[in-house]
Structure formats: structure tokens, C-alpha cells
Amino acid sequence: MDALSDWLxxxxxxxxxxxxxxxxxxxLKPFRPGQVVLRVSPYVAVLxxxxxxxDFCSKIQELSLKRCSxxxxxxxxxxxxxxxxxxxxxxxxxxxxxxLRKQQRVPPPSLQLMLRALLKRARQRSKGEPVEPWDQPELxxxxxxxxxxxxQERLVQLSQMAALLSSFTPKECFASVEEIVGLLAAMSCNAxxxxxxxxxxxxxxxxxxxxMANHSCTPNAVLLFEGTMGVLRCTAEVAPGEELCISYVxxxxxxxxxxxxxxxxxxxxxxxxxxxxxxxPGGSGEDATLGGFPCSACRDGAxxxxxQPATSSMxxxxxCGHQAEYSSQEAAATSAGAMAExxxxxxxxxxxxxGMRKCQAALGxxxxxxCSTAGGAVRMKVNDELMSCCLHAQDxxxxxxxxxxxxxxxxxxxxxxxxxxxxxxxxxxxxxxxxLGNVSxxxxxxxxxxxxxxxxxxxxxxxxxxxRQLLSEAEASLRHDQAAENAESxxxx
Ligand SMILES: [Zn+2]
Ligand SMILES: [Zn+2]
Ligand SMILES: [Zn+2]
Ligand SMILES: [Zn+2]
Numbered sequence: 001m002d003a004l005s006d007w008l009x010x011x012x013x014x015x016x017x018x019x020x021x022x023x024x025x026x027x028l029k030p031f032r033p034g035q036v037v038l039r040v041s042p043y044v045a046v047l048x049x050x051x052x053x054x055d056f057c058s059k060i061q062e063l064s065l066k067r068c069s070x071x072x073x074x075x076x077x078x079x080x081x082x083x084x085x086x087x088x089x090x091x092x093x094x095x096x097x098x099x100l101r102k103q104q105r106v107p108p109p110s111l112q113l114m115l116r117a118l119l120k121r122a123r124q125r126s127k128g129e130p131v132e133p134w135d136q137p138e139l140x141x142x143x144x145x146x147x148x149x150x151x152q153e154r155l156v157q158l159s160q161m162a163a164l165l166s167s168f169t170p171k172e173c174f175a176s177v178e179e180i181v182g183l184l185a186a187m188s189c190n191a192x193x194x195x196x197x198x199x200x201x202x203x204x205x206x207x208x209x210x211x212m213a214n215h216s217c218t219p220n221a222v223l224l225f226e227g228t229m230g231v232l233r234c235t236a237e238v239a240p241g242e243e244l245c246i247s248y249v250x251x252x253x254x255x256x257x258x259x260x261x262x263x264x265x266x267x268x269x270x271x272x273x274x275x276x277x278x279x280x281p282g283g284s285g286e287d288a289t290l291g292g293f294p295c296s297a298c299r300d301g302a303x304x305x306x307x308q309p310a311t312s313s314m315x316x317x318x319x320c321g322h323q324a325e326y327s328s329q330e331a332a333a334t335s336a337g338a339m340a341e342x343x344x345x346x347x348x349x350x351x352x353x354x355g356m357r358k359c360q361a362a363l364g365x366x367x368x369x370x371c372s373t374a375g376g377a378v379r380m381k382v383n384d385e386l387m388s389c390c391l392h393a394q395d396x397x398x399x400x401x402x403x404x405x406x407x408x409x410x411x412x413x414x415x416x417x418x419x420x421x422x423x424x425x426x427x428x429x430x431x432x433x434x435x436l437g438n439v440s441x442x443x444x445x446x447x448x449x450x451x452x453x454x455x456x457x458x459x460x461x462x463x464x465x466x467x468r469q470l471l472s473e474a475e476a477s478l479r480h481d482q483a484a485e486n487a488e489s490x491x492x493x
Pocket of ligand 3: 258272275276
């Protein structure tokens with residue numbers, strides 16, 4: 001591990017053990033918001049079939065990628081990449097995948113990822129391939145498995161996957177099926193979802209060094225990707241000795257939901273200041289806004305959400321303390337969420353118009369039953385889907401209204417940590433306002449987009465350049481309008 005420590009300290013980072021938090025990725029020097037902390041390629045990655053990324057060089061290729069003619073799974077940007085990948089290990093993997101494809105047994109992406117990792121590890125060991133400090137097979141073996149926390153059900157599931165995997169993986173790639181169970185457990189809580197700059201999922205990868213960054217609900221760093229390259233960037237000022245944290249879950253979800261997901265997927269109870277304040281009496285009230293129901297007794301209050309499955313449908317207002325039954329609101333919120341998902345499926349199948357109607361019905365339900373506050377997560381989910389449907393159907397003014405209606409929840413969720421999703425929401429709003437000719441509203445939204453995205457994506461990112469370009473056009477147009485207005489008022493005088 002010495003090579004890793006040396007490499008990390010050259011990046012001004014170290015691994016420290018902290019009480020109750022285990023291994024932590026720690027800064028050795030101050031980092032500024034927007035600054036890159038780490039840029040590393042994955043140990044292995046598997047991309048979704050619609051992803052436009054080369055399997056070898058990880059470059060984004062918008063135009064057609066060449067598909068491997070044997071396995072029909074791997075895709076490359078050029079013949080050179082295809083050749084290099086073949087020599088670099090695809091030959092072995094391709095033989096296995098081609099045979100499985102012929103038997104119509106193509107494994108799911110999670111098992112393809114694992115197969116790739118096992119083949120790579122064996123290759124590194126047998127050939128003594130030069131191994132970079134961040135790419136050592138020992139790092140994969142050292143990933144936290146949470147073995148003791150796994151339920152019996154989960155263990156059975158992992159054992160079945162391991163047996164399947166061992167049936168087509170060369171025997172020299174693993175010690176025992178038991179070893180694969182451990183590796184699968186490690187991967188399920190350490191693999192990262194790879195996204196494109198708009199934060200749409202494109203695949204999954206294992207980044208053992210980035211996996212050392214712990215979770216925080218008020219993170220000071222964000223993980224985004226360039227192709228499959230993982231880029232960890234600071235989103236806040238970081239002092240030397242401070243731990244670098246990212247968020248493992250969606251921060252737009254209320255604390256009760258975040259805590260549940262963290263417990264289920266990563267086996268810990270988040271007791272961070274944000275989670276504590278969100279649920280405590282007299283706390284931030286964040287959970288009441290995001291996940292509660294408007295209080296039936298007072299004007300501004302909302303109920304405090306409870307752990308699920310709930311033992312009772314009684315809820316307490318965070319402001320006036322009034323207690324009442326909210327089971328019908330609970331059911332309505334669930335239906336509204338499900339309707340947004342149906343709308344998303346309709347949009348994907350090309351029927352955005354029907355999707356819009358579904359979302360409008362869901363919003364009607366939300367209004368009638370008062371099952372979400374003005375900044376509530378349910379309302380945000382429905383409005384976001386409505387916006388997507390409207391954009392597909394080219395109904396710009398309805399798209400703008402839905403985008404604006406979703407914003408209050410974004411502002412509550414990302415009040416402390418301004419994540420990429422907040423910046424992207426402002427960018428979408430700015431583009432629609434500009435398209436509708438609302439120049440001053442477009443300038444306002446695009447300035448916010450620029451401010452947030454230049455931190456999360458970095459100043460020179462293509463997306464940030466696009467935002468700046470549109471912003472400068474909108475600003476020029478605004479100056480022009482104002483000059484014309486001034487000239488007019490001089491004439492009037
Ligand atoms: Zn390539
Ligand atoms: Zn192939
Ligand atoms: Zn937390
Ligand atoms: Zn109340």
C-alpha cells in the first residue's frame with residue numbers, strides 16, 4: 001500500500017483512520033470549491049448499451065461506436081481502440097461472453113462488471129502487468145464487504161450470483177465461490193454509478209480509491225465523470241486535515257429516506273448534523289418541507305415524517321405540535337409518485353402527451369389531498385417529470401411552469417450543498433426562459449446555473465462553456481433592451 005500512500009500524498013491526500021468512521025480520505029492542503037481532488041480511471045467499468053462511451057479509451061463518442069462483432073457487447077471509438085482492448089484482455093472476456101450470448105445467457109451488467117474484475121486481477125497477477133498505485137488488485141480485495149451486516153436473504157442471493165459467475169469464469173481467476181461472494185458483497189456497496197455530465201446514468205464502475213471517500217449529507221466534494229474517468233471535485237473550502245466526503249444518496253430526499261437508504265445499502269445509521277437537525281423538534285424543519293404533509297391545524301406548519309414502515313398514521317406538526325391522522329395523504333403521495341413513474345414510461349415509449357396528462361392528474365391529486373408542501377419532494381418529482389414530458393411535446397411555456405414549480409424543493413434540498421442537479425435545473429430553466437423570450441428571467445437563471453456548475457463540473461467543462469455562451473447572449477440582449485428602453489424614456493421626456 002506504500003505506493004498508494006506515496007501517490008496520494010503527491011495529490012495532497014492521505015488515508016486516515018478516524019474513530020467510528022473507519023478509513024477516510026483526508027486533505028493534506030487546502031482545496032478551493034471547483035478544484036479537482038482526484039482524477040482516476042476505474043479498475044473496471046461496464047457501460048449501458050445506450051452509452052456513447054468507448055470501452056477502451058473511455059472517450060465520449062456521440063457518433064457511431066464500432067461494436068465488437070463477436071460478443072456484440074463491447075464498443076469502441078476506433079479500430080485502434082478495438083485492437084488495443086483485444087490485446088489488453090478483451091480476447092478472454094469476449095470468448096466467454098460470445099459463448100454465453102449464443103446460449104442466450106448474457107449475464108446482467110453487475111455480473112459482467114465482476115467478470116471483468118476477476119479477469120483483470122488474474123491478468124495483473126499472471127503477467128505481472130505494470131500496476132498503477134490506484135489500480136492494484138489488493139485494493140479490490142481490501143474493499144469493505146460488511147459481511148457481518150448481510151441478511152440471510154442477501155447472502156443466499158449473493159451465493160446464487162457467485163455460483164452463476166463461477167460457472168463461466170476461468171478457474172484460475174478466483175480461489176473459491178466463497179471468495180466471489182465476498183467480492184460481490186464488496187462491489188454492491190462500493191461500485192459507483194457512472195453518469196454523463198447531465199447526471200444521467202451510463203454505467204457502473206469500481207474506483208477503489210474514490211470508494212475511500214465517506215458519505216456526508218453535507219458533502220464537501222462531488223463525484224462526476226469524464227467518459228468513465230472519475231473526477232472528484234471540491235464543492236466547499238476544505239482545510240488541511242479535513243475529511244473529503246461525497247453523498248452516496250439523493251440529497252433531495254428527506255432525512256428519514258436518506259437514513260433508510262444508507263442503512264440498507266451501506267449499513268450505517270447517518271447521524272450527521274443535517275440529519276439530526278432535519279428531524280429534531282425545533283430543528284431545520286427541512287424534513288417537514290421535503291417529506292411532510294401540510295398541517296391541518298396551522299398555516300405554515302407541516303408534519304414531521306416518520307420512519308417507514310410506520311407503526312401509526314398519526315403525524316405531528318413541526319410548528320404547532322398538532323397531532324392528526326394523515327393516512328389518506330400518505331396513500332395519495334404514493335399514488336402521485338407512481339403516476340410520475342408511469343408518465344416517465346409513457347414518455348420513453350414516445351407518448352409524451354399522455355405523460356403530460358398523467359402528471360397533471362398527479363398534480364391535481366396533490367392539490368386536492370394536500371399530500372405535499374410547496375417545496376415537497378413528491379411535488380418536485382411530479383413537476384420534474386411533467387417538465388420532461390412538456391419538453392418532449394415542445395410545449396415550452398408549460399415546461400417553464402413545471403420547471404419553476406419544482407425549484408422550491410431543489411432550493412430546500414440543496415440549500416447547504418449546491419449539487420450538480422441544482423445547477424442543471426437552473427440551466428434548463430434558463431434555456432426555456434430564453435426560448436420564450438423572457439430575457440431577464442433567462443439571465444437570472446443562467447447566472448445561477450453558471451455559479452453552481454462551474455464548481456461541480458469545473459470552469460473549463462463543455463457544459464459550463466455552453467451555459468456561459470448562452471448567458472453572454474442573454475446579457476447582451478438584456479443590455480440592448482435596456483438601452484432601447486432608456487432611449488424611449490428620454491424621448492418621452
Ligand atoms: Zn476509444
Ligand atoms: Zn467482444
Ligand atoms: Zn446524514
Ligand atoms: Zn401546525
